[in-house]
Amino acid sequence: MSANPTSSNTFATLSAVTGGEGATATQRKAARSHLLWACVLIALAVGITFVARGYQLFQATMVLSYAVALLGLNILTGYNGQISLGHGAFYAVGAYAAGILMEHAGAPYWSTIPAAAVVCLVVGYLFGRPALKLEGLYLALATFALGVAMPQLLKHKHLEAWTGGVQGLVLMKPQAPFGLPLTDDQWFYLFSLFVTVVMFVIAHNLLSSGSGRAMRAIRDHAMAAEAMGVDNSHYKAMTFGVSAAFTGVGGALSAIAVQFVAPDSFTLFLSISLLVGIVVGGVGTLYGAIFGALFIMFVPSLAEKVSKAAPWAVYGAVLILFMFVMPGGVVGLLRKLQAFLARRRRNG
Amino acid sequence: MEAFLHQLLAGLATGGIYASVALALVMIYQSTHHINFAQGEMAMFSTFIAWSLMQAGLPYWAAFFATIVLSFVLAAVVEFTVIRPMHDKPALSVVVVFIGLLVIFHSMAGWLFGYTIKQFPSPFPSDAWFATRMMSAHELGAIGITLVVLVLLFAFFRFTPLGLAMRAAAQNAASSRLVGINVGRMLMLGWGLAGAIGAVAGMMVAPVVFLDPNMMTGVLLYAFAGALIGGIDSPLGAVLGGFIVGVLENLIGTYVVGTEIKLSVALVLIIGVLIVRPNGLMGRKLVTRV
Amino acid sequence: MTSILQTRGLRASYGSTKVLHGIDIEVPEGSVVALLGANGAGKTTTLRALCQMMVRTEGSIELGGQRIDGRSTEQIAKAGVGHVPDGRGTFLGLTTEENLRLGAYARTGRNGRDGVDADMARVYDYFPRLFERRAQQAGTLSGGEQQMLAIGRALMGRPRLLLLDEPSFGLAPLIVKSIFEIMRRINQEERVSILLVEQNARLALQLADTAYLLETGRVVLHGPSEDIRRNDAVRKAYLGE
Numbered sequence: 001m002s003a004n005p006t007s008s009n010t011f012a013t014l015s016a017v018t019g020g021e022g023a024t025a026t027q028r029k030a031a032r033s034h035l036l037w038a039c040v041l042i043a044l045a046v047g048i049t050f051v052a053r054g055y056q057l058f059q060a061t062m063v064l065s066y067a068v069a070l071l072g073l074n075i076l077t078g079y080n081g082q083i084s085l086g087h088g089a090f091y092a093v094g095a096y097a098a099g100i101l102m103e104h105a106g107a108p109y110w111s112t113i114p115a116a117a118v119v120c121l122v123v124g125y126l127f128g129r130p131a132l133k134l135e136g137l138y139l140a141l142a143t144f145a146l147g148v149a150m151p152q153l154l155k156h157k158h159l160e161a162w163t164g165g166v167q168g169l170v171l172m173k174p175q176a177p178f179g180l181p182l183t184d185d186q187w188f189y190l191f192s193l194f195v196t197v198v199m200f201v202i203a204h205n206l207l208s209s210g211s212g213r214a215m216r217a218i219r220d221h222a223m224a225a226e227a228m229g230v231d232n233s234h235y236k237a238m239t240f241g242v243s244a245a246f247t248g249v250g251g252a253l254s255a256i257a258v259q260f261v262a263p264d265s266f267t268l269f270l271s272i273s274l275l276v277g278i279v280v281g282g283v284g285t286l287y288g289a290i291f292g293a294l295f296i297m298f299v300p301s302l303a304e305k306v307s308k309a310a311p312w313a314v315y316g317a318v319l320i321l322f323m324f325v326m327p328g329g330v331v332g333l334l335r336k337l338q339a340f341l342a343r344r345r346r347n348g
Numbered sequence: 349m350e351a352f353l354h355q356l357l358a359g360l361a362t363g364g365i366y367a368s369v370a371l372a373l374v375m376i377y378q379s380t381h382h383i384n385f386a387q388g389e390m391a392m393f394s395t396f397i398a399w400s401l402m403q404a405g406l407p408y409w410a411a412f413f414a415t416i417v418l419s420f421v422l423a424a425v426v427e428f429t430v431i432r433p434m435h436d437k438p439a440l441s442v443v444v445v446f447i448g449l450l451v452i453f454h455s456m457a458g459w460l461f462g463y464t465i466k467q468f469p470s471p472f473p474s475d476a477w478f479a480t481r482m483m484s485a486h487e488l489g490a491i492g493i494t495l496v497v498l499v500l501l502f503a504f505f506r507f508t509p510l511g512l513a514m515r516a517a518a519q520n521a522a523s524s525r526l527v528g529i530n531v532g533r534m535l536m537l538g539w540g541l542a543g544a545i546g547a548v549a550g551m552m553v554a555p556v557v558f559l560d561p562n563m564m565t566g567v568l569l570y571a572f573a574g575a576l577i578g579g580i581d582s583p584l585g586a587v588l589g590g591f592i593v594g595v596l597e598n599l600i601g602t603y604v605v606g607t608e609i610k611l612s613v614a615l616v617l618i619i620g621v622l623i624v625r626p627n628g629l630m631g632r633k634l635v636t637r638v
Numbered sequence: 639m640t641s642i643l644q645t646r647g648l649r650a651s652y653g654s655t656k657v658l659h660g661i662d663i664e665v666p667e668g669s670v671v672a673l674l675g676a677n678g679a680g681k682t683t684t685l686r687a688l689c690q691m692m693v694r695t696e697g698s699i700e701l702g703g704q705r706i707d708g709r710s711t712e713q714i715a716k717a718g719v720g721h722v723p724d725g726r727g728t729f730l731g732l733t734t735e736e737n738l739r740l741g742a743y744a745r746t747g748r749n750g751r752d753g754v755d756a757d758m759a760r761v762y763d764y765f766p767r768l769f770e771r772r773a774q775q776a777g778t779l780s781g782g783e784q785q786m787l788a789i790g791r792a793l794m795g796r797p798r799l800l801l802l803d804e805p806s807f808g809l810a811p812l813i814v815k816s817i818f819e820i821m822r823r824i825n826q827e828e829r830v831s832i833l834l835v836e837q838n839a840r841l842a843l844q845l846a847d848t849a850y851l852l853e854t855g856r857v858v859l860h861g862p863s864e865d866i867r868r869n870d871a872v873r874k875a876y877l878g879e
Contacts, residue, residue, distance in 0.1 A: 520727065
């Protein structure tokens with residue numbers, strides 16, 4: 001099962017690096033230049049800490065939380081071929097996990113991140129396991145329903161003691177430890193950056209490992225994979241769980257950054273925003289998550305200057321236009337550019 | 349007992365709305381194997397059009413029929429300009445396009461008509477002769493209109509050559525071309541009809557839940573549940589499913605879990621059907637060839 | 639004698655795969671022409687190319703003297719070509735009668751009922767079994783009945799040219815024999831020209847006036863049926879003699 005970057009499948013495999021056995025010299029060179037780019041990016045990101053002001057740091061933190069969330073959605077949609085129109089629900093679960101742990105259990109903020117991951121892994125797996133029979137359209141339907149129903153579920157009066165009902169929960173902003181000379185915003189931004197880098201590394205390793213190949217096999221041909229002994233149902237449910245875990249971590253980060261969780265922050269339209277994010281960035285790509293996160297963070301505020309309804313009109317137009325013109329998203333476009341330049345260099 | 353009966357009948361009334369939207373969904377699914385995620389928002393947008401026409405001075409029934417025609421045209425145009433060019437793209441790309449349509453219709457409604465909740469009149473005055481203790485005039489009227497629409501549609505598909513051609517095009521596009529049917533035109537017509545049905549559903553539901561851009565999202569969910577229960581490729585099933593969901597929603601909401609999480613009921617229904625019996629009550633089994 | 643169908647240099651490809659490499663075929667008006675060849679020779683592709691279905695074509699196709707290449711499938715159907723496709727193409731979810739009625743769509747559009755009932759009576763006359771099953775879902779009909787239905791549906795359009803793709807496929811010999819007899823009647827009574835694709839060369843050559851032999855997308859042999867039947871290569875490869 002080789003990754004075919006020129007496949008006509010819009011959600012083509014665009015794995016960042018395929019290390020592992022049999023990596024050719026070109027692939028190893030690509031891997032090294034890749035690592036270089038990643039280090040540059042991280043250095044830049046760290047540099048922002050000292051250049052940006054409070055509110056901008058908050059926005060940067062939100063970009064990171066979206067990036068991790070989009071990573072989760074990409075793992076599901078791009079690599080595994082399953083589509084979710086309701087991933088905002090897992091963002092919500094992660095956010096509320098963080099909120100509830102901090103508010104009711106007095107847990108330290110940094111512990112809520114792995115906790116949110118575990119909770120969402122379980123919830124995602126449980127949702128994915130029975131839903132394993134649901135292919136393509138039907139899964140889209142089921143996740144759509146999840147996305148629509150979530151706010152109502154969060155407002156349910158039996159859960160109010162935990163969730164704070166309609167008013168939600170207020171959270172405390174974490175302070176820099178060991179008396180470091182950093183503001184709260186700066187500290188939490190660096191913390192989120194750390195978490196984001198870790199999540200990207202995990203995602204990358206997951207996808208190039210054996211399980212990653214299994215996931216891609218399932219995406220490309222479910223029946224053949226099963227005939228070859230890949231346990232479809234477990235892998236599909238597991239992928240859903242992992243994807244939910246990533247998105248949940250993003251949700252947890254956002255909850256702490258915003259210092260607030262409430263049901264109406266997590267409507268269907270959050271799920272749609274996440275969908276827009278991966279479409280713009282490039283479905284199924286690692287770095288697309290970053291481009292997508294930047295898009296959904298900044299474009300709505302720009303569009304809102306035109307009209308309150310404008311951000312969504314823009315989203316809708318973007319979704320449709322991209323499917324017609326740029327189905328590979330920004331990353332897809334960059335890769336085409338890269339291939340074009342490489343061809344020109346070869347032909348001298 | 350009387351309260352139960354009332355809930356049952358109220359469930360049938362809302363069930364009629366769900367049945368209509370479910371039918372629109374199935375019509376589009378049958379001919380294209382796509383689910384129109386934007387069906388609800390299109391219906392909501394149509395209802396706003398009706399509202400504007402009435403604000404401009406048109407009497408109810410004039411606005412009603414004008415809206416049906418306009419919605420027909422709008423939906424047909426959407427099929428031709430946005431959906432048709434996507435016909436050979438991967439299914440998941442098409443889903444993204446549908447979500448895009450959902451968002452555009454939603455935001456256009458907000459932009460053009462505002463987000464404040466508006467009243468929408470019912471053509472059935474509360475003191476009409478057929479109002480009973482069990483059901484309000486509007487509830488009865490809505491069921492009546494729903495049934496009229498459904499009967500007209502079934503008659504159209506069953507007894508007219510055009511209806512037969514549309515059924516043929518939905519079942520087997522290649523053979524349809526061989527007998528001279530312009531399949532593209534049939535698709536446009538199918539979409540137009542779905543748009544018109546959605547408009548009627550919207551205009552029947554708006555007097556009850558008030559008109560605002562968020563009006564139809566929940567209804568769409570119930571319509572999905574209804575279409576799945578009945579069988580996503582069976583029009584009759586969709587209608588039955590819609591009524592079943594309406595009744596279940598009301599009964600479960602009243603007697604079991606409380607009305608605040610009725611949408612979660614729809615969610616559970618959808619997932620339950622998909623797991624236990626994906627073909628629904630009346631659908632055909634789908635065999636995927638390798 | 640005029641020809642109802644004439645192709646010149648007909649080439650066809652599926653995507654980038656070329657299947658036909660320049661075919662010249664002529665169907666004289668009122669005659670039966672057989673298209674023979676092994677699997678993969680391009681017989682079905684030829685019929686599809688004539689209807690502009692699923693293939694990209696180059697070269698000219700003339701129906702009764704008028705160019706039809708470049709038109710859409712439904713336009714070609716309306717011009718008087720009745721195609722009985724590979725696999726019957728039955729509308730399985732509709733009744734037998736609805737299938738037949740649809741056949742008339744090409745010439746009456748959405749309006750006319752004129753002559754549809756009379757045409758149906760004639761089709762039932764050729765295929766009494768269809769009359770018995772007229773209210774049944776077409777998917778429940780046997781293979782032979784579905785073949786008859788497919789032919790009947792094509793007839794309902796009052797075609798000038800009938801294209802038949804492997805009508806004997808998967809059918810019992812007795813049924814095939816009766817279908818071929820009916821096809822002879824149709825050719826003679828209705829004066830419908832027929833282009834017949836068949837793997838069963840013997841049957842095809844019995845019915846046809848002239849025949850073409852296709853191999854890997856080219857015509858390698860053509861002429862009157864008796865000549866083709868007596869050809870040694872044909873006898874060895876296709877007639878098993």
